[in-house]
Amino acid sequence: MKTRSILLLTIIILSAIKASAQYNFSKVDSWLNDHASEMGGRVVLVVYKDGKVVYNHAVNDMNMRQKFVGRMIARKQGKKADLDDYTSTSRAAIASCSKWLSAALVMTFVDEGKLKLTDTVGKYLRVLSQNGKGGxxxxxxxxxxxxxxxxxxxxxxxxxxxENSMDEAMADIAALPMEGTPGKVFHYSNAGLQIAGAIIEKISGKNFETLFAERIAQPLNLLHTDFGNAKVALPAGGAYSTPEDYLTFLTMIMNHGVFNGKRILSENSIAQMQVNRITSDVKIAYSPAEAGGLGYGYGEWMFDEHTVSSPGLFGSFPWIDKDKKYAAFMMTFYIKSDGRQQRYHELKQLVDEAVK
Known part of the structure; x- marks a missing residue:
């Protein structure tokens, strides 16, 4: 009996060693160590492949200046500065990474037939029609x-x-000028998702935060992801999350809308979200410098022919590689965006090599 137990323990240990040796992330470790200072002094990266997290590594080395900037930003927001070390369970503002979450939420209404992508906003929001934006x-x-x-x-x-209410937010958006024909000009902004958020509130009779909790967070068991409980939710940039939570969301997208055997989004909705809508006849009025040359679907960028992503203002970088079948999320918090796209490409290439 004792011999059998020893044998079983040996098999388990050997299996664990084999699993850890399956991927070599040493170059990724080095890259994170070398670039953490450029990304606010704190960075954590988690990678999911083959049904499990295969990489979870953080670098925490904030200098005095970075801590000072962190305190200044928090003071302006009326909050206490969070200078704790990052881990895979750290919760932070994820800025435009929110857009992916919000687009997925809107698509649940499309799946249920309560909304069509071809529906005009004036059908639901009279104030937009009154200001020439109903179409x-x-x-x-x-x-x-x-x-x-x-x-x-x-x-x-x-x-x-x-803003004090979603209706007030819609009135302000309705008063903005037009810069081109809808569908013919791309302007990366907060307006479109704010309108979509107002519409699903109108359809359901519930606020955006409740809808996100019921339709995305709870089914995916995202215990630390929400939109901050503000007076008016900001679908385009108001979410808070953790690397572990956001990675769970990414695995659902990667698995064609299914999580733990439960369908969250239809395969068609996932496919629609990943169609590049920036065609040759679309004028680009504004696109972030770090997104130059990329395509865009619904809530997510087309990073290359098989990679989708939705980076945030503070440098966090989620992505899915559909060819290599893995998902990853890097959480950071810094403002200066110089060289970001190059860093994203470098990091992704190293992760690609590690998981091949």
Whole structure:
């Protein structure tokens, strides 16, 4: 009996050693160590493949200046600075990574037949029709092709945080000028997803936060992901999450809408979200510098022919490689975006090599 127990223990240990040796992330370790200082001094990366997390590594080395900046940002927001070390369970603002979550939420209404991507927004929001914007479609809202000329992203977010109700937010968006024909101009902004968020609130009679909790967070067991419980939810940039939670969301997308045997989104919705809507006849009015040359679907960028992503203002970088069948999420918090796209490409290439 004792011999059998020893044999069993040996098999388990050998299996664990084999599993850990299956992937070589040493170059990824080195890259994170070398670049953490450029990314706010804190970074954590988690990678999921073959039904499990195969990589979970954090680097925490904030300097005095980075801590000072962190305190300044928190003071401006009326919050206490979070300078704790990052781990896979750290919760932070994820900025535009929120767009992927929100687009998925809207698509649950499409799956249920309560909404069509071709529906016009004026059908649900009279104030937009009254201001000449009623013909914009839901699909155009999700792909930043509403044709509305919005203020810069940071300014727009600041203004939206001052709103007291979703109706007030819609009135302000309705008053903005148009900069082109809906569907013919791409302007990466907060407006389209805010409109889509207002519409699903109108359809359901529930607020955005409740809808996200019921339709995305709870089914996926995302215990630490929400939109901050603000007076008015910000679908385009107001979410908070953890690397573990967001990676769970990515695995659902990667698995064609299924999580733990339960369907969250239809395969068709996943496919629709990943169609590049920036065709040759679409004018690009504004696109972030770090996203130059990329395509865009519903809530997610087309990073290359088989990779989808939705990076955030603070540097966090989620992605799915459909060819190599893995998902990854890097959480950071820093403002300066110089060289981001190059860093994203470098990191992804190293992860690609590690999981091949």
């Amino acid at each position: 914009i479609t839901i699909g155009q809202c999700l792909s930043h092709q509403a044709g509305i000329k919005t203020p810069p992203l940071k300014e727009s977010l600041q203004e939206m945080r001052q």
